[in-house]
Amino acid sequence: MSDLKTLVHLQEFDTKIAGLETEAARLPKQIEAIHAAIAEAKKTVDTVKTRLDAARKDLRAREKDLDDIAVKRSKSESRLYEVKTNVEYSAVLTEIETIKAQKAQAEEEILTLMERQESLAGEIREAEGRLRARDEQGKRDELVVRERLAAVEKELAGLRSERTTLASGVPRNVLTDYERILKARGGLAIAPVTASAICGGCRVTIRPQAIQELKAATTLLHCESCGRYLYWQE
Numbered sequence: 001m002s003d004l005k006t007l008v009h010l011q012e013f014d015t016k017i018a019g020l021e022t023e024a025a026r027l028p029k030q031i032e033a034i035h036a037a038i039a040e041a042k043k044t045v046d047t048v049k050t051r052l053d054a055a056r057k058d059l060r061a062r063e064k065d066l067d068d069i070a071v072k073r074s075k076s077e078s079r080l081y082e083v084k085t086n087v088e089y090s091a092v093l094t095e096i097e098t099i100k101a102q103k104a105q106a107e108e109e110i111l112t113l114m115e116r117q118e119s120l121a122g123e124i125r126e127a128e129g130r131l132r133a134r135d136e137q138g139k140r141d142e143l144v145v146r147e148r149l150a151a152v153e154k155e156l157a158g159l160r161s162e163r164t165t166l167a168s169g170v171p172r173n174v175l176t177d178y179e180r181i182l183k184a185r186g187g188l189a190i191a192p193v194t195a196s197a198i199c200g201g202c203r204v205t206i207r208p209q210a211i212q213e214l215k216a217a218t219t220l221l222h223c224e225s226c227g228r229y230l231y232w233q234e
């Protein structure tokens with residue numbers, strides 16, 4: 001019976017179309033993931049740059065402190081010549097010692113900040129290198145995905161048009177029924193029955209009487225369990 005053959009053929013189209021539609025929906029997500037990976041690498045670069053800016057600012061502040069300390073020290077040193085008593089003299093000396101200690105501390109902090117700057121600059125170079133690599137790889141990957149997407153869409157357009165032509169040869173009521181089952185039964189509206197005598201859709205055993213009818217293929221039969229159309233497959 002030709003309707004049955006057409007339905008089997010239609011199912012082949014619908015299965016292929018569903019597979020390609022799934023792929024077409026998945027591919028843009030792959031592109032999004034590629035973009036997200038590049039954005040992540042960019043964010044790492046920006047984060048380290050922010051830390052470097054902060055270190056530079058700290059360094060400038062400590063250098064300014066060092067200048068202030070130098071001014072304070074020269075003031076104290078010139079006071080050594082103005083004091084009149086030994087007590088005052090030794091008080092100024094103590095002051096100078098304190099200033100010297102402040103200077104040493106500021107210098108040490110400056111050194112630490114300079115080392116920090118250097119190591120952050122290295123981190124930035126590495127992060128930028130990773131970003132470049134990821135960006136280049138991402139562009140290549142995206143191109144492959146976009147080409148595949150274009151191919152899938154082209155194939156889908158061809159298949160849909162062929163399917164429309166094929167479907168136009170199926171009686172309206174049968175086609176409506178087929179499409180209802182297709183939707184309700186996970187994209188499989190017609191299932192094969194082989195020598196094992198079970199429905200290829202739901203695995204239920206088919207009665208011998210129905211097997212005979214399927215073999216004769218004179219009428220459209222539904223599976224009593226899942227409702228799918230059935231056809232005999234040697």
Ligand SMILES: [Zn+2]
Nearest residue numbers: 199202223226
């Ligand atoms: Zn079934």
